[in-house]
């Protein structure tokens with residue numbers, strides 16, 4: 130075996146490597162902040178709708194009143210489940226993961242889009258908006274069919290988040306629930322060069338089309354080290370055991386004992402840690418406040434007990450803080466989503482960030498093609 134290259138040059142996982150500029154978001158682990166085009170995400174989550182934030186991420190500025198109205202009209206007109214996508218979903222086994230359904234739906238939508246191969250900014254913006262409008266129906270219908278329920282048609286009188294919940298559950302959600310869900314959508318929308326966004330940029334750098342890049346990004350988001358962690362968090366809560374009659378303190382004590390055992394067994398506990406933030410994820414306090422509101426609304430203090438117990442034990446033992454997937458897991462559970470639907474919810478939101486990065490990559494493209502250090506056999510020949 131040879132080690133021909135200077136292995137000091139290898140940056141495993143590209144950790145610490147700055148790959149390119151982006152004007153879309155700034156993740157600053159030192160100040161524990163996240164800005165979308167300069168605006169702190171906490172302010173956006175408190176004061177804006179998901180539609181306004183999507184517009185901001187794509188266009189670099191918040192929309193004017195008229196721009197927002199026109200955008201909302203377009204988004205509302207694109208919400209119905211495409212009949213071909215529905216037929217394809219109906220053919221998929223319910224044993225497949227809902228992320229497989231999202232990935233397939235994005236691919237089918239690309240194959241059916243007459244402008245799929247047009248990579249002008251104008252066409253890509255239209256495709257981004259169409260995907261953003263279409264994905265909630267895919268996610269909602271997939272959860273419903275798995276429960277043996279019929280498709281619920283979208284409502285044009287509801288905002289993005291309220292309609293998403295309407296299509297999933299077939300009832301109008303309370304304003305408290307809509308708001309907490311909307312906060313999660315805003316926080317998930319964009320996060321610089323994370324693994325799935327980078328995947329989308331790599332695919333785009335070959336000049337492949339937007340739907341190919343989004344389909345690949347969905348694949349990257351599925352893994353439990355990235356988006357799949359929000360499902361794993363709730364699986365942990367279920368493994369510990371959820372008992373709605375339990376007190377906060379009892380649930381917390383059981384969660385602490387579980388975490389101590391898990392760490393003693395050197396387990397990696399999903400929902401904790403981050404490649405960039407080492408002192409806590411900038412989005413967690415905002416999402417934790419939304420989770421607190423849901424806990425109050427549903428009267429479920431034991432969920433907070435489990436949350437606090439795991440967080441406290443992890444902090445005491447290793448000083449590792451929760452990431453955004455930690456509070457979203459129990460929040461989505463309380464709202465009524467099935468665990469395998471959690472990462473598809475992340476997809477529905479992150480489509481905004483992925484497509485913004487696809488357009489930015491194309492504005493100043495260079496094929497992404499790093500080098501590798503060869504450590505296979507020396508040159509040899511057939512006898």
Ligand SMILES: CC(=O)SCCNC(=O)CCNC(=O)[C@H](O)C(C)(C)COP(=O)(O)OP(=O)(O)OC[C@H]1O[C@@H](n2cnc3c(N)ncnc32)[C@H](O)[C@@H]1OP(=O)(O)O
Nearest residue numbers: 353354355356358396397398399400401402403404452454
């Ligand atoms: C929205 C998002 O995608 S946020 C990320 C969601 N992913 C998760 O929650 C998965 C769980 N977390 C992890 O696997 C990691 O923290 C990652 C992959 C997110 C970041 O990892 P990296 O920056 O590569 O750090 P790495 O995995 O090398 O961990 C550094 C140390 O902290 C430990 N550590 C990190 N995260 C965790 C965790 N969740 N549980 C237990 N230990 C952990 C590692 O075991 C390692 O310890 P060691 O130095 O004694 O070996």
Ligand SMILES: O=C([O-])CC(=O)C(=O)O
Nearest residue numbers: 319320322323324404405
């Ligand atoms: O930035 C990352 O590596 C992962 C993350 O938090 C995200 O994509 O939201």
